[in-house]
Amino acid sequence: MSEIRSRNVTIPIGPQHPALKEPTSFSVTLSGEKILQVGVRLGYNHRGIEKACESRSFIQSLYLIERVCGICSHSHSSCFVQAVEEIAGLQLPPRAMYLRTIVAELERLHSHLLWLGVAGHEIGFDTLLMYTWRDREIVMDLLAAITGNRVNYGMNTFGGVRRDISHEQKADILKAMDTLEERTKYYISVATEETTLIQRLSGVGVLSHDDAIRLGAVGPTARASNVKRDIRKDDPYAAYDQVPFDLITSDCCDVYGRTLVRVGELMESYKLIRHLLNNLPDGPLAVKAPRKIPTGEAVSRYEAPRGEDVHYVRANGSEKPDRVKVRAPTLANVQAVAHMLKDRYLADLPIVVAAIDPCFSCTDRLIDLTRDGDGRCDVITWGQLHDYSMRWYKGQGMDLAKLNNRFKCGESS
């Protein structure tokens, strides 16, 4: 009996698991119900978007980059567009800046409402899921009316935006903001007064202020640990330096704090959208962008609903980008998840993972090659990498060299 009790068990959660919405793998070492260690392995949803961008023109890459994420598609496309505009030295018309910011905030609204529903679902509070998602439809309908689509809005283009907001749409948005504000006030009252919710979320997934900084947490995850980190304030882009809004933080440091931060940010977004719409400057929607982007490189930062999004773009003077690198916010937060779960119970895993609002397919673009055994990083040539993969597959019982000559790589490349 004592032998069984002392034995630690490692169980795999994922890549396919009912508690996860997307494929990723957690290897959880348990002592009884208690989690001793969590290993996270990404890469099950790698789509090779960065590499694909290199063989497409800038305008084609824009639509590909927009599809990095469904929920924060505007974030990724804006981040990419900002980097390219910086390289090309394009000055955006003020109206384009404002419109881009309005769509960004609408996106934050629907993302946070979606998160609130998912969090409710993960703790068995499906009533909250049903109502928040019903209200989220108001935002989705607005986005569809403004941009032409519920997701992957296609709002951005190099040098500006593609769609305008008409007077009727402005009135519709302002009306919807009133309805949603009313609803959000109700959710805030639920979040602060419903004891079952408070007790289920308080003290779960604790991430202290220092740990949040040490592990590089971003977005609402960091702000719930009282880290005043928001790119909209720290490094203002688009029209954020011209609008007043408050940075929402919480010192709860747990999942409950993350809930409060997100509902608080909803209220700030209503304020922001109203201000932006009422002060919308007149003028053109876009400036003409060149097809060939001059040689240069740029790093662009953007506060996506889930946290800081970073894009790096290098241009070589041609129509196609030389290199595109995407760092999605989940990659910054996933280390914090492993830390948050330590010494917690297994039953908390779904809500702790859900609390960072993970998007694993956005994150899966990192290939980390370490040498077997010593785990050392090394620079290897394309040919060496090719030989290594051939050997590896042969070890798995597949001889790819026989299978197809196309896999053979030229020494020149």
Added chain:
Amino acid sequence: MKHPGRMVRQVLSSMLRKPATVRYPFVKVTMPKRFRGRLRFYAERCIGCRLCMRDCPTDAIQIRKIADKQFEADIDMAKCIYCAQCVDSCPKKALESTLDFELAQLDRDKLRQTFRGQPPASQKPPEDPQDKP
């Protein structure tokens, strides 16, 4: 005041509300005016500049010359991602997004559509120029 069951009143009141869902497909829904649905091609406006082909992220559109100043378009709705960049790129407004969103097909070939203008009056259409590699 903190107590459980904060949403009970809300839940009960929604029993008297209309459903939030729509009765699609029994009741047709219309898309907003800016919706980017099935593409339509106006062959008579096309000047054959092929900017749409150049900008399409998925090679969903092929413009072919069938006679002097006569062009036809092959649009593959299965490849199209409905970004409507071709509509923006076209200098002559020969392409248009429609509100048609009911594109589901069991046969992939049915999603491939060829748009032709008026057939050339005199001669047969010549062979494809094949200026693409």
